[in-house]
Amino acid sequence: MWDHEIKAMASTHAIITASVFMATVIPAVFVPGFSVYGTHLLWVYAVSGTVTCVSVAIFWLLGISPPTKKHTLGYKLSRLSRSCLYFFLSCLFFYTVVVLYGAPLIESALETFSLSVLLTSLTTLRCLCVLGPNVQTWIRVFSRHGAMSVWDTCLQITVACTLIGAWVGAFPIPLDWDRPWQVSSSHRKPTYSDWNQWTFELLFSFHHLQPV
Amino acid sequence: MKGTRVLSLLLWLCLMYFVGIYLFVGGFLLVRMEVNRTSTCGDILEPGDGSGDFCGSQPRFRRAVLIIIDALKIDFARFDPSNTAPRPYENKIPVLEETLSSRPLQSRLYTFRADPPTTTMQRIKGFTTGSLPTFVDVGNNFASSAILEDNLIQQFGKTGKRVVFMGDDTWESLFPKKFHRSLPFPSFNVKDLHTVDNGILQHLYTTSMYLPPELHFPQVFNASIMLNFCSRTCLCWFETVMGDDWDVLVAHFLGVDHCGHRFGPDHPAMADKLTQMDSVIRSVIDRLQNDTLLVLMGDHGMTDTGDHGGESQKETDATLFLYSPSPIFPAPLSQTEPDVVPQTDLVPTLALLLGVPIPYSSVGQVLLPLFSPHGQTGSAVGGLSQLEALWINAKQVNRFLETYSSMAKDIPPESLSQLQQEFSRLSSEYLLTARESRLPSSHLVSALQAYLTSVRDICRATWARFNPVKMAAGLVLLASVCLVCFLMSELSPALMREKTAGLLAPLVVALAVGACAAAAQLLTRGYVETAWCLAAGAFSSEILFFWRVCRLSPPAVTKNGAKASKLSRWLVLRRLLTPPLMVPLLRCASLLSDSYVIAEGRVITFLVLSLVIYIPIHLNWNGLLLPPSPDPLKSAGLLPSPALSPSIVRKESGILLACLGVLIGSMYLSLSFHGCREEQGFCQPSPFLSPLSRLQDSQLKNLYYILSVISLGVFAYLLRHCLCHYGNLNSSGGAVFTARWILPLLSVCLALHWAVSATPEDSFRKLSELIRLAQLALPRAAFCLLGLGLCLIWLDPLTVFVKARATSSSRSSAPALPRYRASTGISPQAELRHLIPQIYHRMRRSLEDGELSGGIEADNRPTVEAYGLGTVYSAPVLLFWGMLGVGLLLLHPEGMALSFLLLLLEMGALLHIHASSVNLSGAHGASTGGFTVPWAPIVVWSLAATQFFHATGHLPTFPSIQWGAAFVGFPDGHTGTFLPALLVSLNTFASHILFAVGCPLLLLWPLVREVRGSRGGRACGEEGEDAVMEMRLRENPEQFSSALLQLSARYLFIHGVQVCSQAAKTNLKVQFVRSLLGRGVVAVALEFQPWHSLYFSICVYFLVNIQHDITPLSVSTLFTGLFFSLCCCYSPETPNGVEGFCTQVDV
Structure with missing residues (x-):
């Protein structure tokens, strides 16, 4: 049973990582002039979209979400609409947080918003998929004794690492602004670093789970 | 007893810090006293023959032309005809070589060696005053950059020579009103960046800021524009040279330097530039008259990348070319002539050639080839002989040396006495020669030269060298004090428990070791250096402390056997790596990087925000933020049994999150009060920073004024409300009187003062007298009220x-x-x-x-x-804090009232967050664990101090000091220096002072906001154990004092670590000045901001930074100490007083 869960989780993360990779590679083949650095917004959208679709599909197929009490269509629909609302609210929340952390409020709002969408698709979406639209449960999962299953632990680790990665991503911003690679990123909150972090964190979560 | 021990321990810590800083600064900041005397024509130099020396003989030249070509390296000026493929900077000034070969008796080319720092401002200072550079020239007027030391330009002016100047406007600020006529070129201020609308050029920042505005626009270099720019200079130039209303003409060309910074020397643009300079020189040479001396020089060189500032030979070796239409050199270039001329030597040479006194503090040596050898005055029209010139020069240098050594003691006495002996020997020899009027031996000339050289060398050795040993010792001492602080904070209960005599032993040991060090120095070197004695004392007392700590800890370790020691060490390491301690470490790391220092205000806000968010996340991680759910899925065994009822938990969490919101909001808003550094190109300083009187728009002015007054009112109201809430306004003591009457009155005074100072001067002509009176009286009244209030709180702090x-x-x-x-x-x-x-x-x-x-x-x-007995400790602290806050606001611009309100809000929110989190985690039965304040709130507290340092418009740079504070209440200026210095430093360190004063509240607030439900519920059934609120402290005086010690040790630790990293950074910077200069903002900003010459900026940076860490250090120690003594002196008083009262009633 446990082994089975680990395997399922490993394959899930492998698929998500692969989807991130594909979201980078496929547009590069089909869209002229696409590059991670040059058309970063497009890339971010592609990646968040892919991640959203893939994780929704996978978690739905695997049936991870908590068992629902009612099976009526109306209940399911309300759950779905609440999930969408939470998704949107979480985007706004991350936007606010990023602004409070020092991103410009109006200027380059598009970039900040895409960062918040990205963060949402990496954190809130997974919470929605794994735990359902119930904020109380989310908060409870992120405590020391909150993780009840492998999925919960995995969720803890990935969410924490994503957020820490995004936080660490702010560090290069004040550095010398005359390097060419900094030119485009100096007005924007981190976008790439959390990707790196995410891949690391996936590896890390596997590593972490081995001795569990 | 406990109180004195805490106080003495803190004082000891502070003393250690100060010794460390003193040692470090002593090694780093070498101070040269500025001698404020000036030479005059009538001066009689000892030993003299009674007549004036300086202006005694006929001057050799009537007029002089000084052309300074910025960064004219000697390589640029040399001409090598054999070089067939010259690089862009080679062989581009052929006119020098042509002149040298065709008129060998009229021209010379030398290598002109500059003293590092090779930045323009320092160099101008060097070759006009003839002194050597140091880091801080004490005696300077800090508010302006003018050179106050005796200098050539001043001497020219005094002897009636008309000095005309054109070029770099640095000169205007260095010599204000000294020029007969001047054509400074518009500022090449970095602020010009605003005109750059081109985003790409923003990133060419480092180079583009050097260029005049018109150069910003073309992206591709356009040589003709640069030529145009110069031809403006040239045009005025020719007009002037042709004209006749000048005696000394100074022209400072910047083009070569610009070009070097932007393109480097190895670029076609440099060739164009140098060729153009060639034509300028050529035209000048053609137009000179016989009585005119041409001095062409570079102020410094440049590296291969076109930068300068360091001390490599490429940067120091500039050009010096001398020419006159009439023969000036008695003989063609010979082998014996010097090849390298130090920059200071120009000063006495020019002075004697033009017949003006040598500036008082010049240590230069006359350039002998320009004077005729003794006896053959044939070629020169008048003028001094070599020996005479040298003799005057030697006497002047000796006079300076005597004056200087009587003012400052930094020249080693043995070398000083050696120099004096040498001088007296030479003078007797010279006088003998002169009396017998025999031909002087060449021996005497060379001896005089040797004397002058040795004076210069000794001065240089004294003034321009760091003391790495001292710096290292200071650093080690600082680091070890940090360690002591950390140990003290970890071991404070044990330390307080220890019954052995407190600090007497370390003090005695320190004194003894210090005395021994002094005696040893006296024996071996003959004089005592205080710094080392202090260091020896400090180190020995620290070692004693460590020894005692080691002796203290074994019982704790041996409890769990030998293995425990490893484990505990690991635990200590783990404890160091928690997020609350990671944040200060990150902060220290950020201090090591220039980029982070420039963005310090934002960086610190970011860090504080991160740490603040960490607090609820951490609570949640421990499952304390939410009331334990009745969820059957969770096994009951995993969670500890709930100690707080869910409603209380919910309420406390609500308070915590609400305060978090307030805190984050005020932090975000505080970002809009930041000032701007020069390096931040696209930054606009906050509009609230400028005083209202400077605003033109009256509507805007009214709006700002109303905003400020409202926030002041809210500030005062919140304070009062808080005191009222805890029932502290009922008694009739001094403190309550202050809170009830003086605080509102002070606020009213402040608001009126703002109104008066914002009134435009010309709008109420009739009332001008009244306004002037009000400007004087209102702030003074406010000062008096403040003093009165603080005294009352101090004398009668009881609000019960x-x-x-x-x-x-x-x-x-x-x-x-x-x-x-x-x-x-x-x-x-x-x-x-x-x-x-x-x-x-x-x-x-x-x-x-x-x-x-x-x-x-x-x-x-x-x-x-x-x-109000529950807040018996915190109420006076709060009141004191509030009074001080309003008082410090008086020294700030009006708009800062908003910032102060934010400060109050942030502080309150932080206290509430801390209290709530203590309450929430108090469920774990930690109530027995004393009153320990965890690291997280202390770190936030100390970083918030720095955050508000920035949010009150301050920056750790010199130009950002708000000098206006010195004139609050003293609109006509001061006579002394103490009062303005006090006011300005109060203004600068306002936020640090406030946070340090408020620091004890961190300990008290959780007690004030103690949750009654839990403890009451638990304790009620037992004996009526209701030690409530701060009375709990009375119950456990030992725990109280240890908690206080711990709190202040932690606070000191965080600031100490910052000081340490500052010092380390400064050390690194000093070691790698050159590598730093190659890149980065520092070099660039330094070049054009006269006040920002490298060393100066490092110094100021260091000083201000260290200051803003020292101040909280000392202030917090002081206040914790005072607070503690206050507690100690009046807390026994409380029951006593009541006892008396009760007995009275009994009777």
């Missing part, structure tokens, strides 16, 4: 109102009930708030040992009610 009533209700109360009660007429909720602790009860319990059992007395005694 005790009321005794012999009502029957008290008698009827059963002894089992909690024996405290509120006054009648207050709702039960308010009773919780206005907690009236039972002094009576407590007093009795303390007396119980000696008396009979208390049953009977309880019936006989009246009920005593005391208002």
